[in-house]
Amino acid sequence: MDISILSEKLNHTLATLRYGEQPSELYEPIRYIMSLGGKRIRPMLVLLSAQMFDDDIEKALLPAAGVEVFHNFTLMHDDIMDKAPLRRGQQTVHEKWNANIAILSGDVMLVRAYQLMAQAEPDKLPRVLELFSNTAAEVCEGQQLDMNFEQRTEVSIQEYIRMITLKTAVLVGFSLELGAILQGAPDEDAEHLRLFGNNIGIAFQLRDDLLDVYGDKDKFGKQVGGDILSDKKTFLMLTALEQATGEQLETIKSWRNITQNHTSEAKVQAITTVYDQLSIRQQTEQEIDRYFKEALRHLDAIAVADERKATLRGLALQLMERDS
Amino acid sequence: MDISILSEKLNHTLATLRYGEQPSELYEPIRYIMSLGGKRIRPMLVLLSAQMFDDDIEKALLPAAGVEVFHNFTLMHDDIMDKAPLRRGQQTVHEKWNANIAILSGDVMLVRAYQLMAQAEPDKLPRVLELFSNTAAEVCEGQQLDMNFEQRTEVSIQEYIRMITLKTAVLVGFSLELGAILQGAPDEDAEHLRLFGNNIGIAFQLRDDLLDVYGDKDKFGKQVGGDILSDKKTFLMLTALEQATGEQLETIKSWRNITQNHTSEAKVQAITTVYDQLSIRQQTEQEIDRYFKEALRHLDAIAVADERKATLRGLALQLMERDS
Numbered sequence: 116m117d118i119s120i121l122s123e124k125l126n127h128t129l130a131t132l133r134y135g136e137q138p139s140e141l142y143e144p145i146r147y148i149m150s151l152g153g154k155r156i157r158p159m160l161v162l163l164s165a166q167m168f169d170d171d172i173e174k175a176l177l178p179a180a181g182v183e184v185f186h187n188f189t190l191m192h193d194d195i196m197d198k199a200p201l202r203r204g205q206q207t208v209h210e211k212w213n214a215n216i217a218i219l220s221g222d223v224m225l226v227r228a229y230q231l232m233a234q235a236e237p238d239k240l241p242r243v244l245e246l247f248s249n250t251a252a253e254v255c256e257g258q259q260l261d262m263n264f265e266q267r268t269e270v271s272i273q274e275y276i277r278m279i280t281l282k283t284a285v286l287v288g289f290s291l292e293l294g295a296i297l298q299g300a301p302d303e304d305a306e307h308l309r310l311f312g313n314n315i316g317i318a319f320q321l322r323d324d325l326l327d328v329y330g331d332k333d334k335f336g337k338q339v340g341g342d343i344l345s346d347k348k349t350f351l352m353l354t355a356l357e358q359a360t361g362e363q364l365e366t367i368k369s370w371r372n373i374t375q376n377h378t379s380e381a382k383v384q385a386i387t388t389v390y391d392q393l394s395i396r397q398q399t400e401q402e403i404d405r406y407f408k409e410a411l412r413h414l415d416a417i418a419v420a421d422e423r424k425a426t427l428r429g430l431a432l433q434l435m436e437r438d439s
Numbered sequence: 440m441d442i443s444i445l446s447e448k449l450n451h452t453l454a455t456l457r458y459g460e461q462p463s464e465l466y467e468p469i470r471y472i473m474s475l476g477g478k479r480i481r482p483m484l485v486l487l488s489a490q491m492f493d494d495d496i497e498k499a500l501l502p503a504a505g506v507e508v509f510h511n512f513t514l515m516h517d518d519i520m521d522k523a524p525l526r527r528g529q530q531t532v533h534e535k536w537n538a539n540i541a542i543l544s545g546d547v548m549l550v551r552a553y554q555l556m557a558q559a560e561p562d563k564l565p566r567v568l569e570l571f572s573n574t575a576a577e578v579c580e581g582q583q584l585d586m587n588f589e590q591r592t593e594v595s596i597q598e599y600i601r602m603i604t605l606k607t608a609v610l611v612g613f614s615l616e617l618g619a620i621l622q623g624a625p626d627e628d629a630e631h632l633r634l635f636g637n638n639i640g641i642a643f644q645l646r647d648d649l650l651d652v653y654g655d656k657d658k659f660g661k662q663v664g665g666d667i668l669s670d671k672k673t674f675l676m677l678t679a680l681e682q683a684t685g686e687q688l689e690t691i692k693s694w695r696n697i698t699q700n701h702t703s704e705a706k707v708q709a710i711t712t713v714y715d716q717l718s719i720r721q722q723t724e725q726e727i728d729r730y731f732k733e734a735l736r737h738l739d740a741i742a743v744a745d746e747r748k749a750t751l752r753g754l755a756l757q758l759m760e761r762d763s
Binding site for chain 1: 459461462464465516519520538539540542543545546547549550551553554557561562564565568569572575576579580582583584586587
């Protein structure tokens with residue numbers, strides 16, 4: 116099915132969701148965060164997966180919307196924890212209202228996400244709920260690990276991959292698995308879709324890490340080197356820390372916790388030079404490629420005709436900004 | 440069935456629940472708050488309702504535990520919002536750890552509550568989930584109203600009853616309805632149990648308001664007049680505000696926002712004197728009685744033998760500390 120038709124159906128579903136009215140302090144922030152936009156990637160993945168098995172995707176629409184509501188719930192609560200002032204260029208809920216309202220509105224969003232998920236057909240419901248609940252708990256585990264890593268000096272690359280798997284990739288994997296389950300796909304196909312999603316999710320996060328340093332500033336829309344300036348333990352930084360010796364290691368350590376504005380250009384420059392010396396860019400690209408190829412291997416293994424996979428494959432390539 | 444057998448089964452179920460292990464910052468607070476005890480009234484109500492319709496209450500145990508996990512989730516998040524230092528005489532989670540951990544552990548608790556609720560038999564699952572989700576959203580609405588009322592100068596008695604209905608009573612009503620549904624009880628009986636619970640819940644909260652002023656200090660376990668000292672808009676205060684005139688109204692208003700320690704005895708004394716003049720105690724007792732009788736009317740209407748209702752009736756009387 117054409118992706119623009121799916122997108123239209125999804126947007127109509129999201130636009131007609133009713134969260135509640137009174138007290139308005141509880142429901143206005145939900146409408147607000149849902150109106151900030153975003154690419155709606157996760158619910159689109161639910162629908163793209165669903166249409167692989169059955170052209171009638173109507174029964175996948177509400178659970179797909181549930182994934183987007185859940186995702187925005189995690190953003191609302193994460194923003195409190197991260198003390199983030201902005202989300203998609205607008206004030207975060209805890210800034211525009213206050214932290215208490217952001218906690219409680221977020222709680223109701225999680226309830227609403229479950230209500231949408233519970234619109235799955237009754238014979239699919241126990242499995243959908245079990246997978247959704249496991250995924251939801253894993254996303255929370257990922258957020259907790261992310262906060263823990265900020266306090267730790269040493270984090271291994273393996274630990275980092277585990278964290279981004281939980282925080283980001285499992286929800287991508289669940290979205291794809293959900294679409295398959297709702298359409299009654301065979302278990303092995305649902306499993307391949309989940310693993311396709313998990314690997315795409317990891318690749319996408321690593322690409323995000325890469326673009327922070329090596330991205331086109333205008334295209335990427337964020338300050339280049341933001342992760343370096345905030346001493347974030349990204350895949351690039353952890354790889355560099357593992358491989359740097361002598362002077363390189365000294366350089367990295369000497370810039371830690373230095374956050375003045377007038378030195379920021381020098382800091383990005385210095386760390387990037389070390390990255391270049393260690394070929395961190397190439398190593399990261401290789402790692403992204405490895406996860407991306409593993410993802411495609413699972414897409415290939417799904418027992419449906421190639422033309423049914425084309426739109427999903429196209430979106431994956433587009434997310435990776437690759438031609439093939 | 441004997442209440443001590445039900446209690447034993449419930450405690451065993453709660454003691455053997457597994458919430459998760461890693462990261463420990465996420466799961467330790469859940470075990471902590473669940474270990475603080477409490478009377479486990481809500482899950483007991485699920486079981487007492489269940490045993491009215493079928494002696495085999497095994498299939499109600501996990502959803503009953505889900506109600507208790509949900510209740511403790513609301514306590515964990517409410518304590519952050521209320522900046523409460525203590526819960527059941529122990530440090531609150533946000534005090535013992537921090538607010539971020541209390542937010543995220545609470546989120547996982549809500550997920551775990553849904554997982555326990557999802558253990559309902561598949562043919563009951565859609566209805567159980569719909570009722571649970573509606574109730575969960577209402578409890579959040581009640582908490583938001585409670586916070587709103589703190590900021591407002593005028594709150595009507597009707598608004599107050601609506602707030603405690605949402606914040607406290609609907610979960611009591613849901614617990615009783617859940618037990619009936621899980622055992623396949625007729626719809627009208629499930630409905631009567633819900634209304635029994637809603638009315639008991641309101642009566643219980645009004646009794647709590649009453650005991651704060653007129654309770655036996657040693658028996659009640661809280662400081663007498665705590666609500667008066669914190670200017671809480673209880674049923675007693677709102678009734679007094681509605682009926683007080685002239686000097687009485689002046690007295691109430693003059694003590695607002697006066698929170699010094701050395702004047703606290705005088706404040707409780709002054710407000711209680713106004714309450715006495717207006718017969719607030721008797722009026723509150725009448726109101727409690729009205730809700731309690733309405734509750735019993737619904738219990739009477741349930742189409743099972745009286746001996747099957749005896750334990751539930753006994754618990755309700757005990758909660759009200761009444762003999763009949």
